[in-house]
Amino acid sequence: MKIMSTRLAAPGLAALAGALILSGCVKNDEGASTTIKVTSSADACDVAEATAESGTVRFDVENTGDKVTEFYVLAEDGLSIVGEVENIAAGASRDLTVQLQPGDYYTVCKPGMVGEGVGKADFSVTGKELEVSENEQEAIDTAVANYTAYTKTQIGELVTGVKNFTDAYKAGNDDEARRLFPLARINYERVEPTAEQFGDLDPKIDYRKPGAEAEGLPFTGFHRIEMDLWIDQAKANYPGEDITPLDAAGRAEVADQLVADVQALYDEVHADDFELTIDNITNGAIGLLDEVAAPDGKLPGEEDEFSHTDLYDFYANVEGAEVAYNAVREIAESKGDDGADLVAELDEQFAAMKDLLATYGSYESGFVSYDTVDQDKRNELGAQLSALSEPLSQLTHTVLGVDPAE
Secondary structure (H helix, E strand, O other): OOOOOOOOOOOOOOOOOOOEOOOOOEOOOOOEEEEEEEEEOOOOEEEOOOEEEOEEEEEEEEEOOOOOEEEEEEOOOOOOEEEEEEEEOOOOEEEEEEEEOOEEEEEEEOHHHOOOOEEEEEEEEEOOOOOEOOOHHHHHHHHHHHHHHHHHHHHHHHHHHHHHHHHHHHOOOHHHHHHHHHHHHHHHHHOHHHHOOOOOHHHHHHOOHHHHHHOOOOOOOHHHHHHHHOHHHHHHHOOOOOOOOOOHHHHHHHHHHHHHHHHHHHHHHOOOOOOOOHHHHHHHHHHHHHHHHOOOOOOOOOOOOOOOOHHHHHHHHHHHHHHHHHHHHHHHHOOHHHHHHHHHHHHHHHHHHHHHHHOOEEOOOEEOOHHHOOHHHHHHHHHHHHHHHHHHOOHHHHHHOOOOOO
């Protein structure tokens, strides 16, 4: 993992306060026009209608809870953000207007604006396909706005996941902490290239022991706690070192530091001047797969060297890459026959990669320990990863007409 100190900006991207976010770039006079009432409370997200016709859909969101809330429309994958309205104060109402193509979506509210949200429900759109606009800048602005919102959502969920994980660890509930360790990492692994933009936060949060020592940095974050939770494996991995369990004070110190660093990351991505560019998205997708294949990454089994939970990270990296790809998919597809061919290939290879990974488990049921995956099976995973990475490496060039290496 590289340390990057510069923040990348998107010149000319207006701050979107939830007023109008488009699903694709469609003509404003296309399709139906529908208004749907949404009530967000402390523990529910009641959407008056679960279906709508394609076209303009306005969600009238009322916050009846006692915390500021957000409302999201998510794509079929349950991760990509189609539209969102945030900062809805208790007792206030806000509108979210989106242009929706036919398909399957989800709706969800997020009281407190952190965590996974409440009341996630299916939402379907029927009717005719909407005509896509040829305004490419509009498409780019939409992709950037939606992916930025997705990034903020993932980091918000990371905050609560890390808090639950570290609370169990500090309390000495090691079995629960071991169960939560790979789950707490999912949101981070989905957006890791963004986290790497902020100086020393990625090293603090996610550096492995050899990387931290090579750069003369304190060994902190996820992997420091991982080493303590799987102490016998740590001793086996580093037989010449005096590795001893942390006491209660030591646990509290590393746990509290991780919580503070994740909160700092949250503050960075929610700052007024946080911006992403279209090439952050396309190159970020490529970078997420590079994270998997790197010599100290998931495919070789080096990322989670003590817990062997690498397959959780692997799957999350692929998910994150797919969300980034989907954010610019329509732009790529509009680039003539080459763009359409690339989209068809990527759709196929993403599906094949996820299907193969699913043979090893899931977040819900758990993935197999990676040390039980023999070299032949790892080679099979590597071959599919290469089949996906090769066309994905063309994404930036296709969307922007530039070589990603430039």
